[in-house]
Amino acid sequence: MISQNPVFIPGPTNMPEVLRKSCDMPTLDHRSAAFAGILHPALEGVKKVLKTTSAEVFVFPSTGTGGWETALTNTLSPGDTVLVGRNGMFSHRWIDMCERHGLDVIVLDTAWGQGLPVDRYGEVLAQDTEHRIKAVLATHNETATGVVSDIAGLRAAMDASDHPALLLVDGVSSIGSMNFEMDAWGVDIAVTGSQKGFMLPAGLAIVGVSQRALGAMATAKLPRTFFDLRDMQKGYAVNGYPYTPPVGLLNGLKLACDMLLEEGLENVFARHRRIADGVRAAVAAWGLELCAERPEWQSDTVSAVRTPEGFDAGEIVTHAAEVYDMAFGVGMGEVAGKVFRIGHLGMLTEAQALCGLATVEMCMVDLGLDIQLGSGVAAAQGVYRHGTRQQAMAA
Numbered sequence: 001m002i003s004q005n006p007v008f009i010p011g012p013t014n015m016p017e018v019l020r021k022s023c024d025m026p027t028l029d030h031r032s033a034a035f036a037g038i039l040h041p042a043l044e045g046v047k048k049v050l051k052t053t054s055a056e057v058f059v060f061p062s063t064g065t066g067g068w069e070t071a072l073t074n075t076l077s078p079g080d081t082v083l084v085g086r087n088g089m090f091s092h093r094w095i096d097m098c099e100r101h102g103l104d105v106i107v108l109d110t111a112w113g114q115g116l117p118v119d120r121y122g123e124v125l126a127q128d129t130e131h132r133i134k135a136v137l138a139t140h141n142e143t144a145t146g147v148v149s150d151i152a153g154l155r156a157a158m159d160a161s162d163h164p165a166l167l168l169v170d171g172v173s174s175i176g177s178m179n180f181e182m183d184a185w186g187v188d189i190a191v192t193g194s195q196k197g198f199m200l201p202a203g204l205a206i207v208g209v210s211q212r213a214l215g216a217m218a219t220a221k222l223p224r225t226f227f228d229l230r231d232m233q234k235g236y237a238v239n240g241y242p243y244t245p246p247v248g249l250l251n252g253l254k255l256a257c258d259m260l261l262e263e264g265l266e267n268v269f270a271r272h273r274r275i276a277d278g279v280r281a282a283v284a285a286w287g288l289e290l291c292a293e294r295p296e297w298q299s300d301t302v303s304a305v306r307t308p309e310g311f312d313a314g315e316i317v318t319h320a321a322e323v324y325d326m327a328f329g330v331g332m333g334e335v336a337g338k339v340f341r342i343g344h345l346g347m348l349t350e351a352q353a354l355c356g357l358a359t360v361e362m363c364m365v366d367l368g369l370d371i372q373l374g375s376g377v378a379a380a381q382g383v384y385r386h387g388t389r390q391q392a393m394a395a
């Protein structure tokens with residue numbers, strides 16, 4: 001039986017019914033004007049969500065991982081040096097992809113629970129006077145630890161050393177739910193997927209590419225076929241794809257952008273901030289700690305909650321699934337068994353968040369943790385309450 005409860009994994013997220021249905025379309029000719037009427041508004045919508053006017057957007061039938069590969073293979077050549085911070089499982093996997101592509105990777109290892117080390121990036125770039133480093137890679141929101149990093153600060157560090165490297169950013173679990181400013185932050189490639197902030201099924205790699213990064217395509221020698229942006233550009237010029245596009249998902253993407261823009265991006269971000277504040281209040285009321293060590297590193301899309309020493313955090317996730325039919329995220333890599341994750345990205349309301357908090361609270365009590373039933377829920381209610389109707393209207 002498929003659960004009727006909302007999910008609290010950090011992606012794929014819950015889907016608004018209207019979006020889910022928008023992906024379910026009759027077949028249409030993907031070389032027709034009707035398809036152009038889906039494709040171009042979807043690409044334009046993504047540009048607005050990325051806050052860019054100058055970049056080009058490309059959407060592949062793939063996932064975020066395909067977006068990573070698109071970013072690397074279209075801008076770099078075998079043996080090129082890249083500078084990457086690692087502070088969790090996803091930044092680790094992107095590093096692994098760089099290595100498998102024969103890149104020379106300088107890794108800035110950072111404690112899992114801390115933001116990427118902008119100062120250390122800056123120091124390494126300043127020392128690289130010969131400009132051997134061709135690209136700087138950063139994961140904006142490390143989904144494994146619930147840690148957000150300072151991409152604007154990273155751009156400032158790059159500018160301070162006047163370094164020409166491209167800035168490639170993984171925004172898979174931030175874009176569409178947390179502020180992301182492609183142009184203002186000077187991001188050369190922004191990567192995301194359909195199943196997070198865009199609230200769709202998995203199946204699309206969504207990539208914003210700056211004019212500078214597009215310029216790098218001509219000299220980039222890493223092998224690429226499926227993810228070759230040049231083929232995609234030719235396809236888009238005649239309203240199509242170099243292969244068969246997932247028309248339904250693209251239709252969903254068009255509507256997802258409309259929905260985000262209609263709600264207003266800043267309102268979407270504020271909603272996620274508020275939901276996350278409630279989750280953080282609950283965690284504090286339980287007497288537990290977040291994996292994110294400092295408030296400025298706390299993600300508004302996923303909270304990784306540390307459980308007491310000697311307690312397997314994965315038990316909470318298993319118990320929630322088996323007993324209450326609700327999905328939470330397990331810890332990954334270095335923090336496996338030490339944290340469980342509450343995903344609060346994409347489509348989520350405060351009332352739904354309360355349902356997840358109430359359930360996870362029952363799980364922890366069932367499993368013998370010293371937690372007061374209702375404490376976390378009450379703390380979150382304190383954040384979510386809007387007061388009287390008059391107060392809510394006036395707010």
Ligand code: PLP
Nearest residue numbers: 063064065090141143172173193
């Ligand atoms: N980067 C981050 C930050 C992620 O959270 C994920 C997936 O959760 C990925 C990359 C990989 O994306 P996908 O699973 O869509 O390939």
